[in-house]
Amino acid sequence: MNEPQAQTTELLTADHCKTSGGHLACQGCGGALSLRMALQVFGKECVFVIPACCMAVIDGPFPVSSLGVPLMHIAFGATAPTASGIRAGFAAQGKDEILVVGWAGDGATFDIGLGAVSAAADRNDDILYVCYDNEAYMNTGVQQSGATPRAAWTSTSPRQAPKYAAKKDIISIMAAHRIPYIASVSPSHPDDFVRKFQLAKKIKGFRFIHIFSPCPPGQRFEERNTIKIARKAVESRVFPLLEIYNGKKLTLQDIPDPQGLEEYIKLQRRFDHFSTEDRKQFESDINTHWHELHDWAIQSGGLTGENGKRNS
Amino acid sequence: MRKHPEIFSDAALRHIKTGGTKPPGEMTASELPPMAVSWSSTEHLPVGEWKEKAPKYVRGLSPCLTHCPVGNDVEGFVSKVRDNDIETAVKLLLAENPLPATCGRVCYHPCEDGCNRKELDGAVGIRAIERYLGDHPEFKGSDIWQQAKPSSGKKIAVIGSGPSGLACAWGLALLGHKVEVYEQKEKAGGLLRYGIPAYRLPKDVLDREIGRITDVGVKFFYSWKIGEDRIIKDMLAAFDAVFVAAGAVKTRQLGIQGENNNNVWSALDFLNTVANGIIPDIGARCVIIGGGNSAVDAARSARRLGAESTILYRRTCNEMPAHQAEIDDAIAEGVIISELAVPLEFILEDGTLRGVNCLRTRLGEPDSSGRRKPLPVPGSDFAIECESVINALGEMVSSEDLTSNLQLIRAMKTADAWGKSMHPSLFAGGDFTGGERTVAHAIGGGKRAAMAIDRFLLGTKNESLERYRVGGGPASLASYLRSGDSEVTAGGIRTIQFDDLNPAYFPARERAYLEKHLLESRDFEFSEVEPGMNQAQAIEEAERCFSCGRCTKCGLCQIFCPEGAVRKNNKNDLMIFDSHCKGCGICVEECPRCAIEFREES
Numbered sequence: 001m002n003e004p005q006a007q008t009t010e011l012l013t014a015d016h017c018k019t020s021g022g023h024l025a026c027q028g029c030g031g032a033l034s035l036r037m038a039l040q041v042f043g044k045e046c047v048f049v050i051p052a053c054c055m056a057v058i059d060g061p062f063p064v065s066s067l068g069v070p071l072m073h074i075a076f077g078a079t080a081p082t083a084s085g086i087r088a089g090f091a092a093q094g095k096d097e098i099l100v101v102g103w104a105g106d107g108a109t110f111d112i113g114l115g116a117v118s119a120a121a122d123r124n125d126d127i128l129y130v131c132y133d134n135e136a137y138m139n140t141g142v143q144q145s146g147a148t149p150r151a152a153w154t155s156t157s158p159r160q161a162p163k164y165a166a167k168k169d170i171i172s173i174m175a176a177h178r179i180p181y182i183a184s185v186s187p188s189h190p191d192d193f194v195r196k197f198q199l200a201k202k203i204k205g206f207r208f209i210h211i212f213s214p215c216p217p218g219q220r221f222e223e224r225n226t227i228k229i230a231r232k233a234v235e236s237r238v239f240p241l242l243e244i245y246n247g248k249k250l251t252l253q254d255i256p257d258p259q260g261l262e263e264y265i266k267l268q269r270r271f272d273h274f275s276t277e278d279r280k281q282f283e284s285d286i287n288t289h290w291h292e293l294h295d296w297a298i299q300s301g302g303l304t305g306e307n308g309k310r311n312s
Numbered sequence: 313m314r315k316h317p318e319i320f321s322d323a324a325l326r327h328i329k330t331g332g333t334k335p336p337g338e339m340t341a342s343e344l345p346p347m348a349v350s351w352s353s354t355e356h357l358p359v360g361e362w363k364e365k366a367p368k369y370v371r372g373l374s375p376c377l378t379h380c381p382v383g384n385d386v387e388g389f390v391s392k393v394r395d396n397d398i399e400t401a402v403k404l405l406l407a408e409n410p411l412p413a414t415c416g417r418v419c420y421h422p423c424e425d426g427c428n429r430k431e432l433d434g435a436v437g438i439r440a441i442e443r444y445l446g447d448h449p450e451f452k453g454s455d456i457w458q459q460a461k462p463s464s465g466k467k468i469a470v471i472g473s474g475p476s477g478l479a480c481a482w483g484l485a486l487l488g489h490k491v492e493v494y495e496q497k498e499k500a501g502g503l504l505r506y507g508i509p510a511y512r513l514p515k516d517v518l519d520r521e522i523g524r525i526t527d528v529g530v531k532f533f534y535s536w537k538i539g540e541d542r543i544i545k546d547m548l549a550a551f552d553a554v555f556v557a558a559g560a561v562k563t564r565q566l567g568i569q570g571e572n573n574n575n576v577w578s579a580l581d582f583l584n585t586v587a588n589g590i591i592p593d594i595g596a597r598c599v600i601i602g603g604g605n606s607a608v609d610a611a612r613s614a615r616r617l618g619a620e621s622t623i624l625y626r627r628t629c630n631e632m633p634a635h636q637a638e639i640d641d642a643i644a645e646g647v648i649i650s651e652l653a654v655p656l657e658f659i660l661e662d663g664t665l666r667g668v669n670c671l672r673t674r675l676g677e678p679d680s681s682g683r684r685k686p687l688p689v690p691g692s693d694f695a696i697e698c699e700s701v702i703n704a705l706g707e708m709v710s711s712e713d714l715t716s717n718l719q720l721i722r723a724m725k726t727a728d729a730w731g732k733s734m735h736p737s738l739f740a741g742g743d744f745t746g747g748e749r750t751v752a753h754a755i756g757g758g759k760r761a762a763m764a765i766d767r768f769l770l771g772t773k774n775e776s777l778e779r780y781r782v783g784g785g786p787a788s789l790a791s792y793l794r795s796g797d798s799e800v801t802a803g804g805i806r807t808i809q810f811d812d813l814n815p816a817y818f819p820a821r822e823r824a825y826l827e828k829h830l831l832e833s834r835d836f837e838f839s840e841v842e843p844g845m846n847q848a849q850a851i852e853e854a855e856r857c858f859s860c861g862r863c864t865k866c867g868l869c870q871i872f873c874p875e876g877a878v879r880k881n882n883k884n885d886l887m888i889f890d891s892h893c894k895g896c897g898i899c900v901e902e903c904p905r906c907a908i909e910f911r912e913e914s
Contacts (some may be wrong), residue, residue: 003817003904008866021876021892022357028896033874059354066354190871216896219782224491224897224910227872 001231004190011194012040023066025058028223029045029211030230032058032131034187035067035103038130041197044069046099047090051113052076053105054139054215055132077113079104080120083127091126099128099201106133110146110168121177124205131170132211138218146170150285151278153220153270162278166285171210171242171293180205180249184240186212190231192241192253199243212239220269229267237290242297250296254303261286262301319383359875363895367869367888370409370909371799371862372808373783376438377446379426380481381752382415383759383786384408385800386423386438387862393441393730393854396846402445402837404457409480409755409792411475411504413517416443417842418508419752420635421592428860431810434823437845437853444850447517453757454529459854461488461793466769471493471538475751476557476742476758478525480731483762483789485528489769492538492551502559503743504751507606508836509613511831515587544719548737553765555731556723557742557758560749564704570658576663579606586613586838594619595699599654599668600762602704604631609640611647612704616837622648622654622696626686641841645831650696654688659695666696709744730777732768739765760787783807808860808906817868817904824853865908869899 004012019039025032027157031054034186039046048071050056060066074082082101095312109117111132117129135142144154157163174182177237181203183196200207214230216223233239234253238261241253261283265271274282297303313473376386385404392401399566405412416439427435466489473495481491499505500522504513526532538544538558547554563578565571575594577698583606585592598606598614603625614621623642625632628651632639637861643649651672658666672692675684723740731739741757743749763777780792782800791801799805828841845853865886870878877892878899888899900910 001816002819003866003868009871013867013870019876020353020355021877021889022359024354024355024357024359025874027362027894028898029874033872033898036874036876037871050354060350060357062348063350063352064352064357065350076341159741187872208705224901226898227902228816228876 001189008191008194011280012037012190014040018173019068020066023058025054025219026215026223027212028226029054029058030187030215030226031055031105031134031211033226034089034132034185034211034213036195037187037190037193038101038197039067039069041194042069042099042101042201045097046101047086048072049074049079049086049100049102051079051108052105052139053108054134055103055105057139074188076108077116079108079113080117080125080129082126083129084120084123084125087125087127092159100126102127102129104129104131105137105139106131106135106147107145110170114173118173118177121174121179121206121208124179126204126206128200128207130208130209130211132213133170134213134215134218135167135219136215138215142218150281151274153273156219159273166289169289171244173260175244175247175250176209178205179208180246181207182210182244182247183208184212184242185235186208186230186241188227189234189241220272221267225267227229229264232260232264232267235259236264236286238264238286240290240293242293243301245301249301250293251301251304252293252297254294254297254305259310323432335678335860349378358891360877360889360891360893361891365895365897365910365912367895367897367900367908368894368911369886369888369907371802371863372806372812372906373430373800374858374862375426375807375809375862376423376425377696377800378783378785378807379422380786381422381748381750382409383754383782383788384415384423384442385757385788385790385861387857388612389445390398390436390438390441390522390854391859391862391864393445393850396610396806396851398445399450399451402448404790405442405454405458406451406524407793408759408788411446411751411755412442412477413446413521414475414504414513415755416844417445417513417517417840419503420750423750426554428810428813429856431816432818433820436856439851440826440845441854443544444845444847446521447844448573453524456486456528462485463490463768464488464554466490467492467550468553468555468765470555470557472496472558472559472742472744472792472911473500473522473532474557474742474754475504476754476761477502477555478522478745479755480555480557480739480741480756480762480765481530481758482528483759484765485525485530486789486793487766488702489552489766491530493530493532495532495534495544496537496558498534500532500534506587507609509583509609509616511587511612511616511841512609512760514840528801531713534686538717538720540616544717544738547805548719549733551737552769553737553739555758555761555765556720556740556744556753557754558709558720558744560707560709562708563703564708565703566655566705568655568657570660570665572664573658573660573665573701573702575700576658577611577700577702579702580707580748582610582702583613586617591617591701594702596620597698597700598622598700599624599655599696599698599703600704602633602706603627604704604706604709605634605638607641607702607704608634608647610704612638612642612831613646613838614702615642615645615647615831619700620646620648622650622698624650624653624668624670625685626652626654627675628652631683632676640768643831652686653694654686655701656693658701665699665701667695667825668701669693669695707749709746712900725764728766729757731757732764736768756786759789763789763792766792779803806861812906813858813860814902814904814906817866818858821856823856824849844874860907864905866904868902869908872898872902874898 079102086099144157151162184192235256331490374387389401389404421439424435470493596621598621600611611621656669672689673686676687679685726734727740727745741761742754877889
């Protein structure tokens with residue numbers, strides 16, 4: 001990995017849409033960081049819809065807000081339809097240029113809001129739906145969600161009663177809707193992050209972006225390691241960076257030589273209790289998912305290198 | 313307004329248009345239907361109070377800085393080359409070192425031995441970059457002169473124009489003093505001209521470097537001998553201070569029979585003769601006794617004169633004090649190294665040298681130098697036939713020349729690290745006073761003496777010069793010139809190790825490799841062995857530098873701060889906005905070069 005390209009750094013550190021500090025995220029929050037980075041890409045011309053999730057706390061309690069752009073809080077499962085409604089309202093006023101963003105956690109996307117997300121995707125409403133995924137209901141006290149990896153600790157899946165299913169494959173679910181654009185990003189890879197958000201901003205129709213968002217208190221690691229863990233997740237194939245066009249063509253950032261899985265597991269205390277068996281199962285889940293995507297990529301689009309350039 | 317038939321009925325649209333109210337987009341807060349709306353920002357929330365530790369930008373030292381005996385701002389000039397700012401790079405380099413083209417060729421680069429990059433994929437080729445800058449034709453001594461101090465009216469004599477004398481003269485000139493250099497030989501350079509062979513340091517390169525020193529007003533006087541033209545007492549009376557760097561020019565005796573034969577050379581005499589362009593008659597076979605750099609220089613020079621040369625060394629190649637790269641090159645050029653052998657006596661026939669009788673040794677327990685002691689093996693006598701022998705046992709100060717001059721002997725024996733002797737205005741340095749005998753150490757010593765002399769002539773004598781040492785090691789003339797602490801000479805500064813860095817941002821990148829021009833046939837061939845870099849190669853190599861411990865404004869701390877608390881002030885410096893920083897430490901963890909430190913909140 002290189003240091004970010006000059007234009008990425010310039011965009012992400014520009015003052016043009018300064019989100020205000022003083023928000024209420026925990027120390028080292030990957031979600032708050034992703035939101036800040038995304039807002040740098042979006043600029044001022046956007047409207048957010050945020051359901052019940054960490055971000056509803058982070059952006060500030062009444063009467064304050066940290067986003068610096070209009071934002072609507074909504075019930076847990078209602079992100080996508082609310083965003084669709086706002087989009088339609090703007091359309092009725094001829095304001096096509098305003099970007100409407102639904103910004104929800106994994107709980108509101110993988111579980112509670114899934115039907116509503118599916119419906120909006122089915123209608124191909126012109127919204128950008130972003131799921132920041134910290135792999136549990138962190139805001140309410142770390143309850144297991146559909147995004148929780150198999151056997152990882154949460155307050156409702158302790159060691160004595162572990163989660164038996166692997167992490168839900170939200171990317172394939174969304175791809176089955178044949179929406180114009182799906183991407184997965186990690187804040188540890190700013191070049192890739194910016195490029196995909198810029199593309200998603202331009203495309204019309206339902207776009208879905210899946211962010212890997214490490215959570216120090218919920219995933220139980222030292223705050224300073226947020227980016228390190230996100231980077232290890234990418235480098236060890238835990239979180240593949242990909243793009244899917246129209247549900248068909250998949251490009252995958254290839255990781256020919258996966259590294260750092262051991263450290264990824266070791267850094268997070270939610271994996272502390274892992275037996276050799278658990279560890280093997282975890283790795284096997286990752287490999288299964290990776291190889292499905294890898295085969296798909298080879299068939300349809302291809303594999304890319306680190307900066308999105310196609311590998312020969 | 314555009315119609316959107318799926319969502320709004322015509323009746324609804326008519327209501328929005330004509331219902332007596334404004335369109336929703338133009339409503340003010342009070343006109344909206346009742347709901348909770350946040351109008352103010354979180355900016356005033358004092359979330360910074362959550363933190364237990366606070367990140368601080370702290371300059372650290374890259375190990376190349378503390379490893380350089382000269383005190384070059386290594387990281388400084390390398391990073392300027394990386395930014396393609398060659399002019400500033402040359403100025404940074406010349407402020408510390410008047411002989412970059414020389415050091416760029418012959419220095420044994422301790423900086424590269426210290427370079428953190430060696431833990432990843434090989435040290436940065438610092439010496440080659442220094443050579444590129446030293447060879448750059450566009451910059452003259454007067455360029456750096458413009459940064460220097462105004463004239464002080466003081467006059468200093470420098471005895472000896474080797475690297476130490478030249479460095480002292482340069483430093484004093486930059487500090488605004490008048491300098492006269494007195495040299496025994498016909499040209500300046502000392503060991504650089506008469507000891508180091510031309511295939512390692514071409515003489516025109518040396519001439520250019522000395523030209524730069526005359527550019528800044530230093531005067532040279534040649535063919536001058538200590539104790540002949542002027543005695544030291546007169547000199548001390550005529551000058552405000554005197555710096556002696558007369559070198560170590562006498563080869564140690566072998567102490568065996570036949571040593572005074574005409575065909576037994578001392579290494580320095582031999583190298584001196586070759587440097588003067590005279591081809592000495594050494595016959596077809598030459599034996600060199602010793603294992604240091606002058607032994608290897610002599611052996612490779614003898615090869616170039618067409619002789620078969622054999623180095624006789626009492627330990628093994630692994631213990632040879634000569635630099636490994638030099639030994640490798642010598643072997644590649646066909647020099648034979650006969651390990652574990654000591655000379656017993658020379659074989660003479662009617663006064664003509666025929667060979668050397670030798671004895672094998674074996675290695676015993678380590679001695680005080682840490683190397684294993686060679687022990688003779690009885691009955692292992694053997695003879696090597698040869699027409700000439702070069703004694704390269706090592707050099708020492710020629711005390712015979714000094715016996716009439718007690719002042720000098722006292723100065724030689726009492727000089728401290730800054731060259732100060734018992735006599736207040738007499739200073740000494742370089743090989744003359746001992747210590748490590750390398751070009752870089754000699755330059756470092758000369759520079760320190762220049763600072764000590766300046767302090768003696770003008771300064772407050774109680775103030776210690778130690779504060780101008782970089783990380784407690786080599787002295788920095790540039791910060792002395794500014795007469796103040798610089799970032800790198802500040803006390804308590806830590807040296808950055810590889811483990812402190814974040815290697816995630818440094819992908820592997822091979823070190824530049826330049827094909828050497830080694831001697832292939834037995835031709836008279838003293839052309840330069842090592843090639844130089846062009847600008848593109850130098851920049852590419854400089855890009856491998858981590859800039860350990862120095863913020864390069866890469867912006868990662870700003871990108872990765874979840875709070876947006878890292879900002880640039882109006883001077884474009886990064887700063888941390890304390891009342892928003894929650895102290896997560898991502899910036900500390902992610903900084904590629906360890907320029908941010910986590911400190912407990914006081």
